[in-house]
Amino acid sequence: MSRETTDLTDDPRHSLVIPEPEAVEDLEDLALGDDYALNPDYVEMVIDAADRGDTARLRELVHALEPADVADLMGFLSAGYREEVIPVLDPEWLGEIIAELDDNLREEVLEATPSATLAKALEELDSDDAADVIDDLDEGKRAQVLAAMDEGDRAAIETSLSYEDETAGRLMQREFLAAPQFWTVGQTIDHVRESGDHLPELFFDVYVVDPSFTPVGALPISQLLTNKRETPLAEIMEPVTEITVDMDQEEVAYIFDKYHLISAPVVEPGGRLVGQITVDDIVGVIREEAEEDILALAGVSDAGRDANVVDIVKSRLPWLLLNLVTATIAVSGVAVFQGEIAQLVALAILMPIVSSLGGNAGTQTLAVAVRALASKELTTANARRIVLRELSVGIVNGCTLALVMGTATYLFFGPADHHDKLAIIVGLALIANIFTAAVGGILAPLALAKMGRDPAVSSSIFVTFLTDFTGFFAVLLIAALLLH
Amino acid sequence: MSRETTDLTDDPRHSLVIPEPEAVEDLEDLALGDDYALNPDYVEMVIDAADRGDTARLRELVHALEPADVADLMGFLSAGYREEVIPVLDPEWLGEIIAELDDNLREEVLEATPSATLAKALEELDSDDAADVIDDLDEGKRAQVLAAMDEGDRAAIETSLSYEDETAGRLMQREFLAAPQFWTVGQTIDHVRESGDHLPELFFDVYVVDPSFTPVGALPISQLLTNKRETPLAEIMEPVTEITVDMDQEEVAYIFDKYHLISAPVVEPGGRLVGQITVDDIVGVIREEAEEDILALAGVSDAGRDANVVDIVKSRLPWLLLNLVTATIAVSGVAVFQGEIAQLVALAILMPIVSSLGGNAGTQTLAVAVRALASKELTTANARRIVLRELSVGIVNGCTLALVMGTATYLFFGPADHHDKLAIIVGLALIANIFTAAVGGILAPLALAKMGRDPAVSSSIFVTFLTDFTGFFAVLLIAALLLH
Numbered sequence: 001m002s003r004e005t006t007d008l009t010d011d012p013r014h015s016l017v018i019p020e021p022e023a024v025e026d027l028e029d030l031a032l033g034d035d036y037a038l039n040p041d042y043v044e045m046v047i048d049a050a051d052r053g054d055t056a057r058l059r060e061l062v063h064a065l066e067p068a069d070v071a072d073l074m075g076f077l078s079a080g081y082r083e084e085v086i087p088v089l090d091p092e093w094l095g096e097i098i099a100e101l102d103d104n105l106r107e108e109v110l111e112a113t114p115s116a117t118l119a120k121a122l123e124e125l126d127s128d129d130a131a132d133v134i135d136d137l138d139e140g141k142r143a144q145v146l147a148a149m150d151e152g153d154r155a156a157i158e159t160s161l162s163y164e165d166e167t168a169g170r171l172m173q174r175e176f177l178a179a180p181q182f183w184t185v186g187q188t189i190d191h192v193r194e195s196g197d198h199l200p201e202l203f204f205d206v207y208v209v210d211p212s213f214t215p216v217g218a219l220p221i222s223q224l225l226t227n228k229r230e231t232p233l234a235e236i237m238e239p240v241t242e243i244t245v246d247m248d249q250e251e252v253a254y255i256f257d258k259y260h261l262i263s264a265p266v267v268e269p270g271g272r273l274v275g276q277i278t279v280d281d282i283v284g285v286i287r288e289e290a291e292e293d294i295l296a297l298a299g300v301s302d303a304g305r306d307a308n309v310v311d312i313v314k315s316r317l318p319w320l321l322l323n324l325v326t327a328t329i330a331v332s333g334v335a336v337f338q339g340e341i342a343q344l345v346a347l348a349i350l351m352p353i354v355s356s357l358g359g360n361a362g363t364q365t366l367a368v369a370v371r372a373l374a375s376k377e378l379t380t381a382n383a384r385r386i387v388l389r390e391l392s393v394g395i396v397n398g399c400t401l402a403l404v405m406g407t408a409t410y411l412f413f414g415p416a417d418h419h420d421k422l423a424i425i426v427g428l429a430l431i432a433n434i435f436t437a438a439v440g441g442i443l444a445p446l447a448l449a450k451m452g453r454d455p456a457v458s459s460s461i462f463v464t465f466l467t468d469f470t471g472f473f474a475v476l477l478i479a480a481l482l483l484h
Numbered sequence: 485m486s487r488e489t490t491d492l493t494d495d496p497r498h499s500l501v502i503p504e505p506e507a508v509e510d511l512e513d514l515a516l517g518d519d520y521a522l523n524p525d526y527v528e529m530v531i532d533a534a535d536r537g538d539t540a541r542l543r544e545l546v547h548a549l550e551p552a553d554v555a556d557l558m559g560f561l562s563a564g565y566r567e568e569v570i571p572v573l574d575p576e577w578l579g580e581i582i583a584e585l586d587d588n589l590r591e592e593v594l595e596a597t598p599s600a601t602l603a604k605a606l607e608e609l610d611s612d613d614a615a616d617v618i619d620d621l622d623e624g625k626r627a628q629v630l631a632a633m634d635e636g637d638r639a640a641i642e643t644s645l646s647y648e649d650e651t652a653g654r655l656m657q658r659e660f661l662a663a664p665q666f667w668t669v670g671q672t673i674d675h676v677r678e679s680g681d682h683l684p685e686l687f688f689d690v691y692v693v694d695p696s697f698t699p700v701g702a703l704p705i706s707q708l709l710t711n712k713r714e715t716p717l718a719e720i721m722e723p724v725t726e727i728t729v730d731m732d733q734e735e736v737a738y739i740f741d742k743y744h745l746i747s748a749p750v751v752e753p754g755g756r757l758v759g760q761i762t763v764d765d766i767v768g769v770i771r772e773e774a775e776e777d778i779l780a781l782a783g784v785s786d787a788g789r790d791a792n793v794v795d796i797v798k799s800r801l802p803w804l805l806l807n808l809v810t811a812t813i814a815v816s817g818v819a820v821f822q823g824e825i826a827q828l829v830a831l832a833i834l835m836p837i838v839s840s841l842g843g844n845a846g847t848q849t850l851a852v853a854v855r856a857l858a859s860k861e862l863t864t865a866n867a868r869r870i871v872l873r874e875l876s877v878g879i880v881n882g883c884t885l886a887l888v889m890g891t892a893t894y895l896f897f898g899p900a901d902h903h904d905k906l907a908i909i910v911g912l913a914l915i916a917n918i919f920t921a922a923v924g925g926i927l928a929p930l931a932l933a934k935m936g937r938d939p940a941v942s943s944s945i946f947v948t949f950l951t952d953f954t955g956f957f958a959v960l961l962i963a964a965l966l967l968h
Binding site: 038039068075189220251257261262290294295309334351352366368397468 | 519520521522523524527550552556559560673676677683686687688704705706708709710735738739740741742743744745746763764766767768770771774775777778779781782783784786787789792793796797800801803804805807808811812814815816818819822825826829831832833834835836837839840841843844845847848850851852854855856859860861863864865866873876877880881884885888889892918948952956
C-alpha cells in the first residue's frame with residue numbers, strides 16, 4: 001500500500017493503546033536530544049556507571065545506542081572512561097564503532113584491542129571500511145590482524161590497500177551486482193536469490209556488463225520490481241557513469257553530486273568492472289572536503305575532537321609563526337618611512353585600517369574563488385571573464401571605500417598640519433590595496449589550481465601578506481610623495 | 485553473476501572490435517574534460533553554432549549533454565547566447581535543467597518560458613523539485629503555471645509549499661513505498677508490480693507502518709530480492725530513523741550523514757508517514773551548508789556564478805563598510821596615545837604585527853569551532869572542556885610567539901632609546917592578544933549557537949574587531965605604563 005491507505009490516526013482509541021515500553025526502549029529515548037546529538041545527561045549517566053564500577057549498567061547504556069552514537073560518546077568521554085567502555089562492547093559492534101571513530105580516538109581503541117578480536121570485528125565490515133581501519137595500524141599489528149582473518153576478507157583488504165589513499169579504489173567495495181546484457185529481469189532476480197553471500201549487504205543498482213565485463217549500462221534495483229520478469233535488461237538499462245580506480249575522491253564526490261548518483265561502478269583502466277562506490281561513503285567525503293577548505297583557508301589543520309593542547313598547538317603554531325614572518329616583512333617597509341610617521345602620527349592610525357580592509361576584501365574574493373573552483377563553476381572556460389569581473393569589483397569597492405574613508409579622515413583631522421593631504425593619501429592607498437586584494441584573491445587560487453595544488457591551502461597566507469604589505473607601503477609611499 | 489564471472493578482457497581480439505561510433509556518441513565524448521567538468525572547447529562549439537544561427541547543430545550539441553551539464557553550459561554562456569539555447573531545449577528536459585540551475589539563471593530562464601510549457605515541464609519533476617522551482621516564480625506566473633498543471637501534481641506542490649523553506653517538509657517527496665506490518669516479502673513485491681504509477685521513479689526502502697500509518701520499521705528493497713517470498717516484513721525490518729516535517733534541512737543532513745541513510749520517512753507531528761527524503765537531495769544540502777559556512781566566515785554572501793559586478797559589489801561592500809567602522813573604532817585607541825608613538829616610532833611598526841597575529845589566531849579558533857558545532861562535536865556536553873582547552877592553547881601559542889617576537893625585537897632594535905623596553909611591551913601585548921583571540925574565537929560562535937543563530941555569520945567580524953582593538957590598545961597601554 002502506498003499513501004492511499006486508510007488513515008486510523010484520527011481514531012482516539014489508538015492513542016490509548018500504548019504498549020509498555022521496555023527498559024532498552026527507555027534508554028534509546030533518553031540517549032539523543034531533540035537535535036539528534038547525544039544527550040549530555042546520557043554522557044553523565046555513562047560516567048556515573050563507570051565511576052560506580054557498574055559494568056552491567058555500562059554495557060546496557062552503551063548497547064542502547066547506535067554505533068555512530070557510541071563513537072560520539074567516546075568523543076565526549078575522557079581517556080580514562082573510554083578505557084572502561086571498550087571492554088564492554090560486543091565484538092560484533094566493535095568493527096562498526098571503530099569505523100565511525102575519529103582518527104586519534106581510533107588509534108587509541110585499536111591499541112587497546114587484541115589482534116584476534118580486531119580481526120573478527122573487521123570481517124563484519126565492507127572491504128573499504130575494513131581497509132581504512134587496517135591502514136591505521138602499525139606494521140606489526142597489521143600483519144597479526146590480517147593473519148587472523150578469513151582468506152577472502154584478507155585478499156579484499158589487501159587489494160583495497162594497493163590503491164592510493166583518497167582514491168576511488170580505496171572508497172569502493174569489491175562486492176556488487178552485475179548481470180550480462182542478454183539477461184531478463186526475471187533471470188537477474190533469480191540470480192540475486194541464489195547468490196546471497198556473494199552480494200553486498202546493501203545494493204542499489206544492477207550494473208549491466210558486456211562479455212569483457214565492461215559496464216554498458218545500469219538500472220536501479222527498484223526497476224527489477226516494477227518491470228515484468230521477461231523484460232530484457234538491455235531494454236530498460238540507462239547509460240552509466242563510470243569511475244576509474246585512480247580517480248581522486250574529490251572528483252568522485254563531484255560526479256555523485258552533479259549527477260545525483262546513488263551508486264556507481266568502478267572500473268580498471270582497461271574498463272573492466274572491479275567494484276562499486278555507494279553514496280553513503282560519498283556523503284562523508286563531501287562534508288570532509290568542504291571542512292578541509294574551511295580549515296585550510298583559516299590556516300589550521302584538524303587536530304581532531306579529542307586532541308590535547310599539545311596536538312592543537314602543533315596544528316596552529318606553524319601557521320602563526322609563518323604569519324609572524326610575513327607580517328614582519330610587510331611592515332618592514334614602515335621602518336624606511338619612520339620620518340614620515342614621526343612627522344604625521346595620524347598615518348600610524350590610518351595604515352592599519354587600510355591594511356585590514358585590504359585583508360578582508362582579499363579573504364572575500366578568496367573564499368568565493370575557492371568555492372567556485374571546488375564546484376567547477378570556475379574553470380579555464382570562464383577564468384578570463386571571472387578574473388576581469390573580480391578586478392572590476394575591486395575597483396568599485398576600492399573607490400567607494402576611498403570616498404567614505406577619505407571624507408571621514410578629512411572631517412576628523414581637518415586641514416591643519418598637512419592633514420588636508422591625509423584624506424587623499426588614505427583614499428589612494430585604499431584603492432591600491434583593495435585592487436591588490438582582488439588581484440591576489442582571484443589569481444592565487446587559480447594559479448595553485450593550475451599547478452594541481454589545493455587552492456585553499458596557502459593562498460590565504462599569501463593574500464594576507466600581499467594586502468598587509470600593500471596597505472602599509474602604499475600609505476607611506478604616497479605620503480612621502482605628497483608631503484615633500 | 486557477480487564478480488566471479490569469466491573475464492574476457494585479456495583476449496586481445498576484443499580490443500579490435502570497436503563499434504562505429506554514432507555522431508551523438510562522439511559529441512558525448514567531447515563534452516566533458518578528464519575532470520568531468522564541461523569542456524571549454526565544447527562551450528566554444530555551442531557559441532559558434534549560435535553565432536552561425538545553426539539551430540539544428542545547437543539542438544544536437546545541447547541534447548548530447550546530461551541535464552546537469554546543460555545547466556553548467558548555461559552558466560558558461562553569456563545572457564545573449566542563453567536566449568538562443570532555451571528555445572531549442574526539449575520540453576521534457578526543461579524541468580530537469582531548470583531544477584539544476586543556479587538561482588539567478590533559473591529566474592532568467594523561468595521568465596523566458598511560457599507558463600504552459602513550464603507547467604508541462606514541472607509535471608515531470610518530483611514534487612519537492614517542482615515546488616522549489618514554483619517558489620521562485622512571481623505571484624502572477626505562479627498562479628498561471630499551477631492552473632495549467634494536472635490536479636494531483638498541483639495539490640502535491642501546494643502541500644510542499646505549505647512547509648517552510650529549508651525544512652524536511654520542503655525536501656521530501658510525497659511518493660514513497662509503505663507496507664503494513666503483517667505483509668510478507670511476496671505480498672510487497674506483488675503490490676509494487678501492481679501499483680506502478682503511484683510509486684516514485686526511484687525508491688530505496690520500504691517503510692513498514694502500523695494501522696495508524698506510523699512507521700515502525702524499514703528495510704532496503706534489496707532485502708525484498710534476497711529474502712524468501714513468505715518471509716514476513718516484521719521479521720526482517722530494522723529500526724527506522726524518522727524525520728519530522730518541520731526539521732531544519734541542516735539537521736536532516738546531519739542525521740543522514742551520521743547514520744549513513746539512503747532514504748528516511750518523513751512524519752507529521754502526530755507520527756503519521758507523509759513523505760520520504762532521499763540521500764540524493766541531501767548531498768546537495770551538505771555541500772551547500774558547508775559552502776555557506778566558508779562564505780559566512782569570509783564575510784561574503786554568494787552572489788551566484790552569473791552575478792554581474794553590481795550584484796557582487798552588493799554582496800561584499802556592506803561587510804567591508806562594517807569592517808571600516810570596526811577598524812576605525814579599534815584604532816581610535818591609538819589616537820589617545822599619539823605621544824607614545826611620536827616618542828617611539830617603532831611602536832607603529834610593531835602594533836600591526838601584534839594585531840595581525842591575533843586576527844589569525846582568532847580565525848583559526850573560529851574555523852575549528854564553527855566546524856565542530858556543525859558536526860555536533862562541540863555541544864553543551866563538552867563545551868566547558870573545549871573552552872578550557874582553547875584558552876590553554878591561546879596561552880601556549882601566545883607565550884611562544886611572545887618569546888620569538890620579543891627576542892627578534894630586542895635583536896633588531898637593540899637597547900638604545902627605550903628600545904630595551906620594546907621587547908617586553910611587544911611580548912606582553914602578544915600574550916594578551918592571542919589569549920583574547922582564543923576567548924573570542926571560541927565564545928562568539930558558542931554564544932551565537934546558543935541563541936539559535938548561525939555561528940558562522942558575524943562571528944568573524946566580531947573576532948577581527950576584538951583582536952584589532954586589543955592588538956593596538958595592549959601595545960600602547962603597556963608602552964604608556966612602561967615608558968613613564
